[in-house]
Amino acid sequence: MRSLFLALTLLLSCTTAWSQTLAREQVLHKGNGPEPEALDPHRAEGVNTSNILRDLFEGLTSEAPDGHLIPGVAQSWELSEDGKTYTFHLRENARWSNGDALTASDFVYSLQRSADPATASNYSSILEPIENAAEVTTGKLPPSRLAVFAPDAHTLVIRLRAVTPYFLGLLNHASTYPVHRPSIEKYGARAFRAENIVGNGAYKATEWVVQSHVLLSRNRQYWDDAHTTIERVYYHATEDLSSEFKRYRAGEIDWTESVPVTQVRWIRKNIPQEFRVSPYLGVYYYGLNLTQPPFKNNPKLRRALSLAIDREVIVKKVIGTGELPAYSWVPPIPGYKQQTAEWGAWPREKRLAEARRLYAEAGYSAANPVEVEIRYNTSEDHKKIALVIAAMWKQYLGVKTRLVNQEFKVFLRDRTQKKITQAFRSGWIGDFNDPYTFSELLYSKNGRNDMGYVNVNYDSLLEQAATEIDATRRMQYLEQAEHLMLEDQPMIPLYFYVNKRLAKPYVVGWQGNIMDHHYTKNMKVLAH
Template sequence: MSFVTRHLRRLTMALMLASASLTAATAPAWAEKVLHRGNGAEPETLDPAKSSGVPDSWIQYDLFEGLLIPDGSDKLIPGAAEKWDISPDGLVYTFHLRRNAKWSDGTPVTAADWVFSWKRLVDPKNGAKYGYFLWVVKNAQAINLGKLPVDQMGVRALDDYTFQVTLERPTPYFLSMLHHHSTYALSKTNVEKFGADFIKPGNLVTNGVYKLAEAVPQSHVKLVKNTYHPDAAKTPIDTVMFYPTENLDAELKRYRAGELHITYEVPVTQMQWLRANMASELRLAPYFGTYFFAANLTKEPWKSNKDLRLALNLAIDRNILVEKINQRGELPAYSFVPPGVAGYTQQVPDYASWTQAQREAKAKELMQKAGYGPGGKPLEIEILYNTHENHRKLAIAVASMWQQKLGVKTTLNNQEWKVFLNTRDEKKFKDVVRHGWIGDYIDAASFLDLARSDIGKQNPSGYSNPAYDKLLDQATAAPTAEQRAELMQQAERLMVDDVAVFPLHFYSSKHMVSPKLIGWKDNLLDSHPSRFLDVKE
């Protein structure tokens, strides 16, 4: 071997070693893991006290940490509270907070923050839709209804890390409520510093595993790790991207292109194709929710014409809706509370066992009795729904049934999500509105409370019946679980008999889930915090 050849080989080897050394020095020690999630409509707000939609809650599960948190498999585990004590009489809950918990700005999370946040939720001046959620706490209902000052609420900080709650009466399901976003804590210092702007990126501080990095309307919400969270280091996902996409066909296209790990939903128009071609990635499971229509009971003719409401309710063929329109595993609904509540019997009306022909015959009879139809007044109805292909198809189907069976002229009106929420909540819709409710916790009260006359904006139809309210008050004070269940069952029977709403079907959760996603578990509340998921490359 010549000198030149040896020299060239040594030079080549030196360059290779230098290159390898440079690559090792400049390459990251780990690759960032990013989770891409479809998320339905644009979030209404990320303020946990003022939001009400499921798209908001998916983001809030990641940003905030409740006293208890869902583990993604229908179980609740300690969150901001590492443990708690319950007094022998079941009235006082003492929560011992994690002493190493910090807000995403590095300041400690204290009991004073929890006291501030719970009082903020029930304070009527804040207009929180979920103000009623903590009515089980001592004096909270009276405060929320403007009858007592907020400082009378049964919450206090015993010290920086001990949060104590006194209830009006023993509430066995109280702990199961505490994963809900309305009960999350906010930084008192941060809210007071920024006022209404505390929720904006750059201002918002949170106590969850993630913090808010970006929120671009109609584009995305980006979350990154809150490095101050005690569990941040052992959380696999570094960045979570939420994409609002109301067009489900567009969302599915993004999923099939590999741009999403999870879809928010699946389009009904693609169900047969998905079952045939992507069955292993299609996830359908029972979901603790009810899809329904609500007539505006604050207006005539709906307010005082029960026969008219029942006629429309009977004319809806629910089997067609779930088997021909949706095709996604839902169950027809004739009652309001969905299945899944232990110790509670759904209150199904007699006509649920009739044939559809029998229901339609009765509907025609009731229409005439109400003064509408052949020989009576013509009836024109507007159905309001939020922009969404699946909601549109159901609205078209129901409108067609009312037209064909009862001669009702029906028009459809769709609105963008935030506008729709305001129209619905303020009872500004003309006739009938699309609605759906997902249980906040697995108990009948999570549904039945909505029909209380004093609940405010969350009451879907404006239903008001003192006898109904009294039954729920009695249920709340019942000494045994059996007595409580019986009183709630009586209340549901009453609202079903009054046709407070038109139940259509009980929900199923429906997602496309990538084979790259690790840790997804179907569960009745359809909660899947990103901290318990992972992605494989």
């Protein structure tokens, strides 16, 4: 405890000293995980891409450094008495990065585009609280029927199908960002190349070198540019955590996407003041393709494999940075009762006995083992976890496992198209601080339901929750849905995330927050 106190005191004193002087060059280098799949906010998917998009674009709402909701392009708003109509008042000085005025009509066009099936957004479900959105995203109604209206240039009205307590939190998700219509009409899909992107965020795209970096430069047209300090930010593609760690130590990057598990002990001993850990609204899991054998129509096999995994070993010995073992799907969220699997409290031997029983009832044995393929995107930690799980399945059940590593874009494509025929590594990070952001992933019509999970009762419970006005009853519907889904076991939750990264002490202005959203406009680089 004393050594921790001294480290914190040292960090505070250094920060206080550095805070007196800004670095002459305000340039920030961020490690950012895999190569971004697209810079079109309505088609992007990965967390790494969203990090960039939050600098390039701004929604109606935004977030403070601690993660709480603040006004974005909308400087204020009102909610009708029935709780179903929002009226947003846009900032009159909001501009696109090319100097064009940003108007309410831009949001009408953009929200309609995001909901349009032709855009092929896997996140169009984010818009479903809006009246007619479900019908638009499924092609039953044209995009023009989406209930968004622009009475004048600076007023936007959005009508909801039901009271949605978390709606304002949805409006800083990339799928709701405005896009520049003239650029799309001129360039088509090329409108989101670095040289053509017109955004409305604090930064604009300057350069995109594939498998190297995306460079953003300060957008002088941004409405709050006077409070922006950093001039340029590099988002470095860093799929290999060991290489990222080496680059951090060499001073090539100031901020890592994560840290390699193998280096945590060294980091804690040598640079503890640069190691930042905080809670995170996310779950790491193994998806199971329910559309093909061996998992199709075989819940006993799925449950047996889940029971055989020792999550305590994974979080304490394989990772060891404070993650929590997951025996439920939804992370701890205020007001929601996690539906923890009953066997989560069983002794290890009882779990293994049940796993072997279910495995045998599913038709497998030592003489007739199931063969399972695990796919994961390039990462030392994903590989390490896959090896441990494969060893557990082999030791306790006799499962034959094959590991397949894929580049991130290919991995995402194959998951979405159900080309990954068996098990695959995945993680889900909440888009807003509400259990529905996890529940809806397993909705049968959700574009990100890569497991192919279909249960009409589950869908019905989510549909009831989506229109329920009473907050307590709404949570009960979601709790029932999670309980039902865990009985079906379409995926295997493994652990709940924490944020963990290295950040140079001279990078200030940011805080750990449960969403792990960090806007470069809030940061500064101190002299060092």
